[in-house]
Structure formats: C-alpha cells, structure tokens
Amino acid sequence: MEQSWIFGLIGGLIIGLAGAVYLLGNGRIMGASGIIGGLVDGSAGNQARERMVFLAGLVIAPLILSRLFFPGASTNVTSNLVVIAAAGLLVGMGTRIANGCTSGHGVCGISRFSLRGIVATVFYILAGGLSVALFRHVLGVI
Amino acid sequence: MRLILAGLAGSLFGTGLLISGMTDTRKVIGWLDVFGNWDPTLAFVMGGAILPMMIAWRLTKGRAPVVGGTFPAPSDPVLNRRLIVGSSLFGVGWGLAGLCPGPAIASLSYGGIGGLVFLVAMLTGMWAAPSVASRLDSAPTAA
Numbered sequence: 001m002e003q004s005w006i007f008g009l010i011g012g013l014i015i016g017l018a019g020a021v022y023l024l025g026n027g028r029i030m031g032a033s034g035i036i037g038g039l040v041d042g043s044a045g046n047q048a049r050e051r052m053v054f055l056a057g058l059v060i061a062p063l064i065l066s067r068l069f070f071p072g073a074s075t076n077v078t079s080n081l082v083v084i085a086a087a088g089l090l091v092g093m094g095t096r097i098a099n100g101c102t103s104g105h106g107v108c109g110i111s112r113f114s115l116r117g118i119v120a121t122v123f124y125i126l127a128g129g130l131s132v133a134l135f136r137h138v139l140g141v142i
Numbered sequence: 143m144r145l146i147l148a149g150l151a152g153s154l155f156g157t158g159l160l161i162s163g164m165t166d167t168r169k170v171i172g173w174l175d176v177f178g179n180w181d182p183t184l185a186f187v188m189g190g191a192i193l194p195m196m197i198a199w200r201l202t203k204g205r206a207p208v209v210g211g212t213f214p215a216p217s218d219p220v221l222n223r224r225l226i227v228g229s230s231l232f233g234v235g236w237g238l239a240g241l242c243p244g245p246a247i248a249s250l251s252y253g254g255i256g257g258l259v260f261l262v263a264m265l266t267g268m269w270a271a272p273s274v275a276s277r278l279d280s281a282p283t284a285a
Contacts, residue, residue: 007162007163009186013191015159015191017194025207026151027209030151036265040269041272050145054152061153062157065160073165074252075165075240075253078239078256087239087260087263088266090232091241092270093231093270102236111195112199128174132177132237
C-alpha cells in the first residue's frame with residue numbers, strides 16, 4: 001500500500017471540494033456530526049430536507065463507486081460489538097457536546113483558522129492516540 | 143438548487159472518504175497508533191481537504207452563497223468545557239472503533255452489522271448529548 005498517501009491526498013481534495021460546494025453553494029459548514037445530529041435532536045428545523053439529501057448522497061455515492069471500482073471495500077471494523085457500541089455512543093455524544101467532528105472542526109474549522117476548530121482537533125487527536133495506546137497496547141481489546 | 147447542491151456535496155464527500163481510505167478503520171486507527179505501525183495517510187487526507195476549503199473561505203469574502211442568504215459568521219473563540227470534554231470523548235470513541243460520523247454514514251453500504259451497530263449507538267449518543275451538555279455546564283469547577 002505504498003501509494004495509499006496518493007489516494008489519501010486525492011480523496012482529501014475531493015472532501016475539501018465537497019465542503020467548498022456546501023459552503024459557497026448553500027452557505028453551510030459541512031460538518032457531518034452537525035448535519036446528522038440536528039436531524040436527531042430536531043434542531044435542523046427547515047434545513048431537514050437539505051440535510052437528508054446530503055446524507056443520501058453520502059451513502060449512495062460510495063455504494064455505487066465501491067461496487068464499480070473498489071469491490072473489496074470494507075471498514076475492517078472490529079467484530080467486538082460491545083466495543084463498537086461503546087465507541088458509537090462516545091462519538092455521537094462527544095461530537096454533539098463539542099459541536100463538531102473531524103469534518104466540521106477539522107476540515108472546515110482549521111481552514112478558516114478557527115481557534116475552536118484547532119483546539120478541538122488537538123484534543124480529539126490526543127484522546128484518540130491515548131485511546132489506541134490504552135485499548136490496543138495496554139488492554140489488548142482492539 | 144439548494145437540494146441539488148446538498149446532494150452534490152454529500153456525494154463528493156462520500157466519494158472522497160471512500161477513495162482516501164478513511165472508511166477503512168485500519169487506516170484511521172493506524173494513524174492514531176503512534177506506538178504501533180504508524181500509517182500517515184490521514185495527514186494527507188486532512189491536508190488535501192483543508193486546501194480547497196481555505197480557498198473557499200477566501201472566496202466567501204464580499205460574496206453571498208449561490209442560493210442566497212449569508213455565510214456562517216466566525217464562531218466566538220470561546221474555549222469552554224463543552225469543546226474540551228466533548229472532543230476528548232469523541233477522540234476516545236474514534237480511537238476505539240476508527241469511525242467518525244462522516245465515514246460511519248459513507249460506509250453503511252459495506253460496513254456490515256458492525257456499521258449498523260455503530261450508527262445506532264452514535265445516533266443514541268447524539269440524542270442524549272444535549273442533556274449531558276447542560277449538566278456539564280452546571281457541574282462545579284474542579285478545584
């Protein structure tokens with residue numbers, strides 16, 4: 001997988017382009033946790049339809065492209081459903097409490113030099129690194 | 143127009159996440175795993191994504207969104223408990239499973255049962271977050 005950084009860079013540019021379309025087109029910040037979370041807690045209001053169309057595209061494009069070009073696509077996520085459930089709870093709760101995730105605070109925040117975005121990113125990367133160190137190397141559960 | 147652009151943005155986002163390998167949890171955990179076999183891919187993805195967004199933010203100056211309205215104002219630079227605690231909780235979960243909200247949705251068609259369990263748990267966490275956050279605000283400051 002020596003070329004994976006090239007795919008990373010190309011994919012990253014496309015992610016940035018997506019954020020640019022959503023910002024310049026609709027005047028919105030492309031934050032996945034905010035888009036989803038607002039639909040869950042009802043704060044999306046009259047943006048609900050636009051957000052559901054966004055999420056539909058987010059599911060359907062990889063569905064089609066993975067069938068055509070990446071037939072072996074997999075998340076390779078752990079088979080331990082307890083770990084997955086705990087992780088999902090933490091990700092859902094944490095991103096909504098912090099009002100942003102990797103896309104909102106990370107991509108959209110850092111690119112406008114937002115102090116909150118930068119600080120959030122530092123904390124979730126540090127916590128993520130500690131989490132992997134603890135659960136993989138100390139406890140051996142992942 | 144608003145819906146077409148939202149669908150386009152969502153599709154591009156999903157395409158980028160798939161191509162970049164960010165829906166593969168091994169790459170994400172590999173990037174966080176500084177004590178193991180470190181995988182630099184995520185840094186290229188972040189860098190690649192930030193570049194067009196920097197240009198986009200520059201283009202917002204003196205303009206309005208295509209569909210009308212105004213661009214989102216910069217958030218107040220407040221570093222509060224919600225931001226720090228929330229981001230830390232998110233990071234722990236991110237490291238545990240290697241999924242964050244965007245890739246969790248983008249990978250639903252090939253994420254299997256694990257992907258569905260993650261989604262349900264994530265939605266539950268999002269649903270519970272407002273009440274946890276308000277408790278966080280009223281909790282006494284640690285001495």
